[in-house]
Amino acid sequence: MDRRSFIKYGVFSAVSSYGLLSIPGISFGETVFDLSISGQNFIQKKQFVKATAVLEKAVTIDPENDWAFGLLGRAYNGLGKKREAVIAFNKAVKINPNDTFSRMMAEMLSQKPLPPPKKPKKPMTPLEKEALKEEKEILSKIKSAEGLDYKISRVVIDAGHGGFDSGAIGKNGLKEKDVNLDIALKLHKKLKASQIKSFLTRTGDYYVPLSARTVTANQYKADLFVSIHINANKNPKPHGTETYFCSEKASSKEAQKVAAYENSVLKFDTPYKKKTGYIDIEDILFKFEQKLNWKESDQLANKFQDRFQKELPFKSRGVHSANFYVLRRAQMPSILLEMGFISNSTNEAKLSSPVFRDKIANAIFKGLV
Numbered sequence: 001m002d003r004r005s006f007i008k009y010g011v012f013s014a015v016s017s018y019g020l021l022s023i024p025g026i027s028f029g030e031t032v033f034d035l036s037i038s039g040q041n042f043i044q045k046k047q048f049v050k051a052t053a054v055l056e057k058a059v060t061i062d063p064e065n066d067w068a069f070g071l072l073g074r075a076y077n078g079l080g081k082k083r084e085a086v087i088a089f090n091k092a093v094k095i096n097p098n099d100t101f102s103r104m105m106a107e108m109l110s111q112k113p114l115p116p117p118k119k120p121k122k123p124m125t126p127l128e129k130e131a132l133k134e135e136k137e138i139l140s141k142i143k144s145a146e147g148l149d150y151k152i153s154r155v156v157i158d159a160g161h162g163g164f165d166s167g168a169i170g171k172n173g174l175k176e177k178d179v180n181l182d183i184a185l186k187l188h189k190k191l192k193a194s195q196i197k198s199f200l201t202r203t204g205d206y207y208v209p210l211s212a213r214t215v216t217a218n219q220y221k222a223d224l225f226v227s228i229h230i231n232a233n234k235n236p237k238p239h240g241t242e243t244y245f246c247s248e249k250a251s252s253k254e255a256q257k258v259a260a261y262e263n264s265v266l267k268f269d270t271p272y273k274k275k276t277g278y279i280d281i282e283d284i285l286f287k288f289e290q291k292l293n294w295k296e297s298d299q300l301a302n303k304f305q306d307r308f309q310k311e312l313p314f315k316s317r318g319v320h321s322a323n324f325y326v327l328r329r330a331q332m333p334s335i336l337l338e339m340g341f342i343s344n345s346t347n348e349a350k351l352s353s354p355v356f357r358d359k360i361a362n363a364i365f366k367g368l369v
């Protein structure tokens with residue numbers, strides 16, 4: 001059975017539309033079906049030990065049941081048993097090469113691509129066609145992540161902080177929020193004059209919650225999200241620019257500190273609430289997409305910093321990664337730029353100058369195009 005139908009319509013509607021014993025292409029009896037359903041229910045309730053037990057039973061009775069193996073993979077994954085999950089997902093794919101979901105999970109967990117499915121001989125159902133289209137889109141994303149043909153046409157520029165949240169403040173009183181906004185507006189102007197469509201998360205001095213910033217980027221269906229910031233350090237010596245992309249683990253303790261600072265306004269946000277009582281397929285798919293986006297962001301950040309540093313008379317401190325909340329839920333590649341240190345007096349003086357800010361905007365523009 002095509003797993004997509006579960007993703008799209010949920011298991012219960014799939015059951016009611018096919019009838020209990022007449023799911024095409026699946027040769028299992030009622031017992032295996034009941035076991036699988038109860039496994040599915042346990043997964044929903046996050047009772048993964050119970051889920052594993054009934055699903056192990058199901059696959060013992062019917063070792064050719066891709067559906068049960070796919071569920072078993074999810075149950076093991078829920079238990080954190082990666083190896084067992086990969087074995088179960090692989091088995092599901094072996095039985096049904098068109099099981100896109102198990103394939104994605106197996107590849108994601110094992111970090112190894114599986115051989116592509118053979119072309120189906122039967123004419124495809126509309127659902128299968130849709131699944132194939134989606135798969136192609138994901139594949140093309142991976143291809144572009146390898147630097148083959150990534151083109152940016154829609155950018156969302158995020159001027160960090162704003163309103164009561166000033167961000168970092170320099171010794172001479174320069175506020176990060178003001179520099180960020182000015183650079184963002186200048187960059188926006190340059191992008192608008194080019195072929196690239198540009199959008200801003202804020203256009204004035206007001207506070208925008210971190211979560212609302214990515215929501216904006218997602219709504220505009222941007223293909224790049226750029227968050228602009230100025231760094232600060234207790235030590236007045238560090239100076240220069242850094243480009244960040246999002247990752248679960250920070251690339252260094254320094255990077256972790258930068259993210260902790262930028263995430264500190266999170267206390268003013270309404271927390272993102274996870275839906276409970278639902279199959280978390282959406283979340284699993286989101287995490288899969290997120291991995292691809294982070295991989296692309298990594299490559300983009302490196303290419304960007306390469307070009308960008310040639311344009312700006314500031315020291316380049318390279319590309320780093322950390323868990324930035326503002327980048328986390330972006331459904332596209334995203335980078336966060338730290339355009340110098342406000343805590344360094346030379347950097348602060350330069351950042352106070354509108355002419356220099358224009359140079360920065362220009363360097364970002366060149367880095368992007």
Ligand SMILES: [Zn+2]
Nearest residue numbers: 160167229230
């Ligand atoms: Zn900041």
